[in-house]
Amino acid sequence: xxxNEVYDVVVVGSGAAGAMSALxxxxxxxxxLIVEKAHKYGGTSATSGGVMWIPNHQLEPGDDSPGQAYQxxxxxxxxxxxxxxxxxxxxxxxxxxxFVKSLGIPVMASTWPDxxxxxxxxxxxxxxxxxxxxxxxxxxxFVLMREQYTRFKLMNRYSMDLPEFFLISTRGAGWxxxxxxxxxxxxxxxxxxxIGRRDRRFTTGxxxxxxxxKQVFDRGIEVRLxxxxxxxxxxxxxxxxxxxxxxxxxYDIQARHGVVLCAGGFEWNQELRxxxxxxxxxxxHSSTPEDANRGEALLAGLxxxxxxxxxxxxxxxxxxxxxxxxxxxxxxxxxxxxDVGRPHSVCVNRxxxxxxxxxxxxxxxxxxxxxxxxxxxxxxxxWLVFDATFRSRYTAGGFMPTALMPDWMxxxxxxxxYIFRAGxxxxxxxxxxxxxxxxxxxxxxxxxxxxxGVDPDxxxxxxxxxxxxxxxxxxxxxxxxxxxxxxxxxxxxxxxxLGTKGGLKADAAARVLDEDGRPIPRLYAAGNNSGSPFGxxxxxxxxxxxxxxxxxxVAANDIAARAxxxxxxxxxxxxxxx
Ligand SMILES: Cc1cc2nc3c(=O)[nH]c(=O)nc-3n(C[C@H](O)[C@H](O)[C@H](O)COP(=O)(O)OP(=O)(O)OC[C@H]3O[C@@H](n4cnc5c(N)ncnc54)[C@H](O)[C@@H]3O)c2cc1C
Numbered sequence: 001x002x003x004n005e006v007y008d009v010v011v012v013g014s015g016a017a018g019a020m021s022a023l024x025x026x027x028x029x030x031x032x033l034i035v036e037k038a039h040k041y042g043g044t045s046a047t048s049g050g051v052m053w054i055p056n057h058q059l060e061p062g063d064d065s066p067g068q069a070y071q072x073x074x075x076x077x078x079x080x081x082x083x084x085x086x087x088x089x090x091x092x093x094x095x096x097x098x099f100v101k102s103l104g105i106p107v108m109a110s111t112w113p114d115x116x117x118x119x120x121x122x123x124x125x126x127x128x129x130x131x132x133x134x135x136x137x138x139x140x141x142f143v144l145m146r147e148q149y150t151r152f153k154l155m156n157r158y159s160m161d162l163p164e165f166f167l168i169s170t171r172g173a174g175w176x177x178x179x180x181x182x183x184x185x186x187x188x189x190x191x192x193x194x195i196g197r198r199d200r201r202f203t204t205g206x207x208x209x210x211x212x213x214k215q216v217f218d219r220g221i222e223v224r225l226x227x228x229x230x231x232x233x234x235x236x237x238x239x240x241x242x243x244x245x246x247x248x249x250x251y252d253i254q255a256r257h258g259v260v261l262c263a264g265g266f267e268w269n270q271e272l273r274x275x276x277x278x279x280x281x282x283x284x285h286s287s288t289p290e291d292a293n294r295g296e297a298l299l300a301g302l303x304x305x306x307x308x309x310x311x312x313x314x315x316x317x318x319x320x321x322x323x324x325x326x327x328x329x330x331x332x333x334x335x336x337x338x339d340v341g342r343p344h345s346v347c348v349n350r351x352x353x354x355x356x357x358x359x360x361x362x363x364x365x366x367x368x369x370x371x372x373x374x375x376x377x378x379x380x381x382x383w384l385v386f387d388a389t390f391r392s393r394y395t396a397g398g399f400m401p402t403a404l405m406p407d408w409m410x411x412x413x414x415x416x417x418y419i420f421r422a423g424x425x426x427x428x429x430x431x432x433x434x435x436x437x438x439x440x441x442x443x444x445x446x447x448x449x450x451x452x453g454v455d456p457d458x459x460x461x462x463x464x465x466x467x468x469x470x471x472x473x474x475x476x477x478x479x480x481x482x483x484x485x486x487x488x489x490x491x492x493x494x495x496x497x498l499g500t501k502g503g504l505k506a507d508a509a510a511r512v513l514d515e516d517g518r519p520i521p522r523l524y525a526a527g528n529n530s531g532s533p534f535g536x537x538x539x540x541x542x543x544x545x546x547x548x549x550x551x552x553x554v555a556a557n558d559i560a561a562r563a564x565x566x567x568x569x570x571x572x573x574x575x576x577x578x
Contacts, residue, residue: 006253008559009030009032013034014036015046015548018552024556030559036227041144054126079536082533084507107130114539115539142198152165170342228244238521257562266298268286279370306512308503309502313501318365319334319335321418335362346386349382359467366497421488446480449477
């Protein structure tokens, strides 16, 4: 099992937490190896929107402050959390983003309302995005980075940045021009077309991870693919390395100063979902890369006595599924986060009742699904019911508006399986087995609210966040439009996720703690492999990647500081003498 391989730091997992941790450790003079189980690097992070939530980031002159960040977070966090860990995030998030900027990575604040915009201390400038990246700069590693999520690629091929994504999916002013520009850029890139269909223009999470990995590779850091962590090695009470396997062959790698677990959550492990989540949902409804994050590093941590926290929560997002074109027996998960709150639609449980402000943030939507499922047993899945006006204008998960995907283009065998259509609400209710009277009453109420512009039940469209994804051409409330023009449609909405919120319990320095609250020497965790500093709260866009990168950064700083103070050789000798 043993090899002679020794690194200062071994990072497990190549997502945002892992890339940042490795990059920072290398910057501080440590030798680093990243081991990655998948055949591609970048993790969920590379598929994501790439947004980072960092309060008080100071990228531009502004008046945000730690005090305002605590005002916001303290008013919302309901579960007990480690206060010093939250403070470490607020303090070091800006340091991390300054480090990113110092590397020449083009990060900038975007206008994105915090997810609880009515809460004290909320702002709309804490979400940071990264400008596009030319994937060809990764050289022969271009094709090895995980591709962006399907919905950030038009027709599963042409990359869109976030403004293009929102513009085209809502057919906003100038959407045709934006579309033509994307097609032109792609088809005139003759050099890349010669080597394949992948768009060299990396956007969203692809842009963030592309920029980070350019820096990683420039520093000579190896990312060892198809190499899975199986065990954490412990010698004389201290973590000394990892046992990994590569196509079934196991071997050990030593880590002189630290192992950083950045192997994501446990969303693809049904057994762990059943163990921890009050409403477990299904692995196949997750929108993260299939089969990557199965909680092996969490389990390996448990085996050496680590504690866990916040494992009851997922980073929820409503999803729907449809078949993958040209691949038999595979289904593709589509996020429906922004669709469920658009006008001319309503979401109901299987009793035909509403249960949430549908235009709220996607995590809140999932939290409401969980609560309603526990209360009624008639959620997960629930239904998005919409009319022909909605169908003509907006996306419904993987179904594009009729201008791009008219009904005749939808394969016949999708109807009444993945999408339902009927001439009347009565027929639709029968098809999807909802009690008609309840649905009729719910829709009648929604139509009344659409006219008054006020939703007294759940406040849909009553705050800046809701309205950001509404349709400004619909008045008086951009999130409410009557559901009255047939035919009527429905798609099932699942309790999907972007990963899980809980994991190994780590402290303010990202050190993994044991059941007695003591740090396990030389073991660190960041990202979804560790518990979120916010408990169960998803405070704003980028609320998972912001902390993931911050604690990856913090872990590397701590490892480097300890390595400087007590070089390994000296520590070992002292221990042997003792
Ligand atoms: C479509 C989409 C959009 C999203 N948009 C955003 C956004 O804009 N902002 C935001 O904050 N969040 C977003 N999220 C959520 C976010 O992407 C994740 O929460 C975040 O990327 C997790 O980062 P991570 O580094 O912890 O894990 P990951 O990026 O998932 O990386 C974990 C890596 O560890 C590897 N791994 C797992 N097990 C092992 C093992 N045993 N050995 C070795 N390697 C292993 C995995 O293969 C994976 O590559 C989005 C998610 C999706 C799906």
